[in-house]
Amino acid sequence: MVNVITSFSRITILSFVLIFTLIDLVQIFEYKLNEAVYSILSTIQSVMVVLFLFNGTFVLFMAKEDAGMIMLGIFTCIFFVGFYVAVYRLSVFVPRALINNMFLFISFGIIALARLKTEFAAKHMIFLFITLVISLLVIMGLKYVDRIERFMYIFAIVGIILLLIVAFFGQVENGAKLSFAAGPIRFQPSEFIKLSFLFFISGCIVTFKDMRGFLIASIGSAVHVVALVLARDLGTALIFLTAYVFVMFIAYKNYIVLSLEIGVATIGGILAYHYFPHIQTRFIAWTDPLSVVDDKGYQISQSLFAIGTGGWLGSGLNKGMPNKIPVVTMDFIFAAISEEMGAIVGVCLIVCFACTVMLILNAAFNCNNSFYMLVSSGIAVLFAVQTILNIGGVIKFIPSTGVTLPFISYGGNSLLSLMLCFLIVSCSNNLYFDSRQGRRHDR
Amino acid sequence: MIDKKTHRLIRKEIYIVGILFFGLFIAMIVYFCNYVNNGSKEFIYNAYNSRFSVFSDDVVRGNIYTADGKVIAKTAYDSEDNEVRVYPDERLFCHAVGYVGQGMAGLEAQYSFDLLKSNITLEDQINNNLAGQKSPGDSLYTTFDYDTQLAAFDGLGMFDGAVIAIEPDTGRIVAMVSKPDYDPNTIAKYWDDITDSTKNKSSLLNRATSGAYPPGSTFKIVTTLAYLRANNGDDTFSYSCNGKFEIDDYTIHCSGNKKHGSEDLLKAFSNSCNSAYAYMGLELDRNAFIGTSEDLLFNTTLPTLLDTTKKSSFKIDDKTKDSIVAQTAIGQGSTTVSPLHMCMIVSAIANDGVLMEPYLADKLISADGQLVSQTEPVEYGQLLTKEESQLLQSYMAAVVEEGTAEKVNFGEELTVYGKTGTAEYTEDKSVTHSWFVGYAVDDNGNKLAVAVIMEGAGYGSKYAAPLAAKVFEAYFQ
Numbered sequence: 025m026v027n028v029i030t031s032f033s034r035i036t037i038l039s040f041v042l043i044f045t046l047i048d049l050v051q052i053f054e055y056k057l058n059e060a061v062y063s064i065l066s067t068i069q070s071v072m073v074v075l076f077l078f079n080g081t082f083v084l085f086m087a088k089e090d091a092g093m094i095m096l097g098i099f100t101c102i103f104f105v106g107f108y109v110a111v112y113r114l115s116v117f118v119p120r121a122l123i124n125n126m127f128l129f130i131s132f133g134i135i136a137l138a139r140l141k142t143e144f145a146a147k148h149m150i151f152l153f154i155t156l157v158i159s160l161l162v163i164m165g166l167k168y169v170d171r172i173e174r175f176m177y178i179f180a181i182v183g184i185i186l187l188l189i190v191a192f193f194g195q196v197e198n199g200a201k202l203s204f205a206a207g208p209i210r211f212q213p214s215e216f217i218k219l220s221f222l223f224f225i226s227g228c229i230v231t232f233k234d235m236r237g238f239l240i241a242s243i244g245s246a247v248h249v250v251a252l253v254l255a256r257d258l259g260t261a262l263i264f265l266t267a268y269v270f271v272m273f274i275a276y277k278n279y280i281v282l283s284l285e286i287g288v289a290t291i292g293g294i295l296a297y298h299y300f301p302h303i304q305t306r307f308i309a310w311t312d313p314l315s316v317v318d319d320k321g322y323q324i325s326q327s328l329f330a331i332g333t334g335g336w337l338g339s340g341l342n343k344g345m346p347n348k349i350p351v352v353t354m355d356f357i358f359a360a361i362s363e364e365m366g367a368i369v370g371v372c373l374i375v376c377f378a379c380t381v382m383l384i385l386n387a388a389f390n391c392n393n394s395f396y397m398l399v400s401s402g403i404a405v406l407f408a409v410q411t412i413l414n415i416g417g418v419i420k421f422i423p424s425t426g427v428t429l430p431f432i433s434y435g436g437n438s439l440l441s442l443m444l445c446f447l448i449v450s451c452s453n454n455l456y457f458d459s460r461q462g463r464r465h466d467r
Numbered sequence: 468m469i470d471k472k473t474h475r476l477i478r479k480e481i482y483i484v485g486i487l488f489f490g491l492f493i494a495m496i497v498y499f500c501n502y503v504n505n506g507s508k509e510f511i512y513n514a515y516n517s518r519f520s521v522f523s524d525d526v527v528r529g530n531i532y533t534a535d536g537k538v539i540a541k542t543a544y545d546s547e548d549n550e551v552r553v554y555p556d557e558r559l560f561c562h563a564v565g566y567v568g569q570g571m572a573g574l575e576a577q578y579s580f581d582l583l584k585s586n587i588t589l590e591d592q593i594n595n596n597l598a599g600q601k602s603p604g605d606s607l608y609t610t611f612d613y614d615t616q617l618a619a620f621d622g623l624g625m626f627d628g629a630v631i632a633i634e635p636d637t638g639r640i641v642a643m644v645s646k647p648d649y650d651p652n653t654i655a656k657y658w659d660d661i662t663d664s665t666k667n668k669s670s671l672l673n674r675a676t677s678g679a680y681p682p683g684s685t686f687k688i689v690t691t692l693a694y695l696r697a698n699n700g701d702d703t704f705s706y707s708c709n710g711k712f713e714i715d716d717y718t719i720h721c722s723g724n725k726k727h728g729s730e731d732l733l734k735a736f737s738n739s740c741n742s743a744y745a746y747m748g749l750e751l752d753r754n755a756f757i758g759t760s761e762d763l764l765f766n767t768t769l770p771t772l773l774d775t776t777k778k779s780s781f782k783i784d785d786k787t788k789d790s791i792v793a794q795t796a797i798g799q800g801s802t803t804v805s806p807l808h809m810c811m812i813v814s815a816i817a818n819d820g821v822l823m824e825p826y827l828a829d830k831l832i833s834a835d836g837q838l839v840s841q842t843e844p845v846e847y848g849q850l851l852t853k854e855e856s857q858l859l860q861s862y863m864a865a866v867v868e869e870g871t872a873e874k875v876n877f878g879e880e881l882t883v884y885g886k887t888g889t890a891e892y893t894e895d896k897s898v899t900h901s902w903f904v905g906y907a908v909d910d911n912g913n914k915l916a917v918a919v920i921m922e923g924a925g926y927g928s929k930y931a932a933p934l935a936a937k938v939f940e941a942y943f944q
Contacts, residue, residue, distance in 0.1 A: 329511050
């Protein structure tokens with residue numbers, strides 16, 4: 025009986041995700057759509073997310089005979105309602121398509137974690153509510169801060185100091201220093217510094233409208249990146265670097281500078297390859313994982329076995345062996361999803377990530393304030409690079425860099441940072457209006 | 468507020484960045500789909516992939532059949548109702564079909580995934596699931612012809628060596644035997660014995676596809692083609708043989724020190740005259756010689772649909788000593804070939820120069836008789852021109868009619884084309900491998916190409932050619 029439900033659910037889960045994805049491809053043209061059409065499509069998407077969530081948790085409930093699975097589904101829905109109401113109160117325009125995507129990713133995360141390690145899913149659920157409360161407080165704070173860019177130097181200094189503390193005193197994990205512990209909480213500063221970093225470079229650009237902004241932002245970015253390289257957190261260093269390059273491009277529209285920066289970054293990458301042995305081993309594991317399958321290639325090989333064995337339709341939830349992949353709940357969660365739900369769902373997920381990037385850029389494009397326009401664009405770049413580095417690493421498209429998959433991987437730090445990012449994007453127009461007490465003109 | 472138009476103008480870079488990243492996402496999707504569709508099948512057959520054990524929880528491993536429907540591997544149950552893999556013909560198909568148990572090998576490994584998939588109707592699968600029964604896996608039909616395989620196997624007898632037979636116009640492998648062999652039914656029990664390097668003669672190695680033998684006189688096919696190409700297809704050649712050819716301080720003897728007298732190219736080929744070929748080899752431009760051999764797939768990975776093959780090696784250059792070049796031209800020296808490769812060259816000649824890629828797995832059939840997938844013959848390309856093939860065909864016919872294989876009885880109904888070989892492989896020139904490569908055509912135009920090597924047996928005309936005759940007889944019956 026369980027087998028039949030699992031097998032059949034492969035098709036229903038696939039259908040829900042597929043319908044969601046197809047609508048997503050229409051929704052990225054949200055500003056060209058009729059308001060009624062947009063609303064209908066968004067509603068269908070929301071229904072698909074809820075159906076997907078309950079289908080997944082129901083299969084797990086049957087397979088694991090654990091009623092907690094259904095509870096997870098219900099709590100996720102409560103979270104959705106809470107988040108939606110919060111944005112509705114905070115912002116005039118609610119970007120429903122963007123929020124639906126975030127809900128889809130969260131549902132994927134909950135189902136995958138519940139499948140892999142049930143206690144992680146429960147903790148993840150608690151993180152969701154905590155991060156919602158914290159990020160709402162932060163957003164309300166932002167609404168009452170006049171001209172946030174005045175504090176750009178403070179953002180840069182705090183960020184750099186925190187990164188240096190991690191670089192020298194952090195705990196070593198997988199060859200990189202990422203975090204330090206404060207009591208029971210593991211604090212990973214780089215996740216939040218992503219945001220403060222964007223505030224810093226956007227602040228530089230809108231404060232000085234000339235070369236000074238460019239220079240100060242560039243120097244500040246370089247220090248951030250060097251601090252991350254010192255901590256050997258090269259994946260995050262790459263994310264920061266890319267965000268800097270493209271935010272500068274959007275602000276200064278200079279193709280020559282763009283190509284120069286990409287050139288310098290490439291040289292930096294080659295130098296890093298020569299000076300960091302653990303990059304070289306990752307490179308070998310990337311080019312020919314089976315040659316080092318015992319050792320450095322084990323993880324990526326297991327990931328590819330999982331994806332390949334699952335095939336297009338997947339093995340069905342709880343029918344594969346995703347726990348064979350080391351750190352599957354963090355970096356390699358995409359392989360687990362693809363193995364059990366199928367590669368078609370995997371493709372849909374990638375498309376949804378790409379659409380989400382476009383939706384964030386839509387919000388940036390229509391933001392009536394330059395500062396939050398730049399911050400939102402930066403968030404889109406961060407999100408895109410992080411997703412590409414993660415999924416690309418899992419499917420052997422690029423060498424693995426050890427970054428997490430947004431909203432889906434287990435971990436409270438990245439969840440809080442992402443939730444903040446999405447709330448800022450969702451409310452980008454309204455954050456500005458409230459703080460305009462002086463006579464600031466939009467630039 | 469700025470008006471919409473300027474707004475769009477000053478912020479268009481946002482969408483340039485967007486399109487850039489969207490492109491990266493699409494590239495990633497293409498890569499991902501390509502992996503799932505094409506790359507993964509090869510990758511996941513690995514001992515480190517423990518997922519196969521999960522498949523066998525729901526599916527009974529399918530059977531393997533010959534083309535004429537004989538079971539050569541099946542799943543049966545022992546007295547305690549455990550599944551065991553049974554090979555009814557024991558050693559007969561061991562290298563090609565492989566084994567399951569002590570790891571996997573051969574077709575069992577290559578098609579493990581497919582044998583453990585069940586393509587019976589969804590309804591039956593659901594019923595089996597509900598009843599708690601396993602579904603039957605798909606069956607693999609190979610290209611083997613049972614009688615031909617048996618003839619090759621019996622013909623090789625106690626000798627070590629290999630026989631391989633391919634249909635030239637499709638690439639279907641109808642027989643493939645390698646000895647020494649092993650019994651796949653008991654491989655786990657005798658594993659230590661079989662892999663013991665002190666007493667084994669590498670029984671697990673499939674000599675037909677992965678053997679590296681000196682080609683001996685069968686290589687004269689390559690030398691002849693190189694000569695024809697050097698002379699723009701003109702086969703004018705004359706040489707007077709006095710039974711030996713001296714170069715530097717090395718002497719090459721004709722077989723049995725026989726003096727062949729005055730010869731043209733056809734005579735030299737059919738007599739397998741070492742002196743004439745040593746002389747011819749020295750006349751050839753070495754780079755052109757290498758080029759011809761590489762057109763015939765030396766020094767490259769053989770184009771086949773098989774899982775493992777061995778590269779054949781042919782190496783001479785400007786620094787190679789003349790005596791070595793002379794030996795290389797008659798198939799000695801450091802040249803090595805696999806029987807599969809020789810058989811592929813002959814099938815290309817038989818097929819007017821066009822090589823079809825050899826394959827073993829014909830089709831997958833579900834337990835309720837539905838075709839799941841079928842291998843279509845793959846044309847690799849033209850190895851040599853039609854004119855060159857026809858000339859070589861006439862030379863190979865002469866070998867059988869009036870040359871070294873003249874006394875071999877190939878039967879009345881068949882037209883046989885071939886080349887014998889006797890290859891030295893140690894300092895002791897009295898122990899030689901016995902080679903025959905060739906093909907036969909019956910009245911209906913059906914063709915079969917064969918390569919036979921019998922290790923240490925002696926003259927090709929005495930041992931290998933009669934074995935080829937038995938293979939032809941079994942196939943064309």
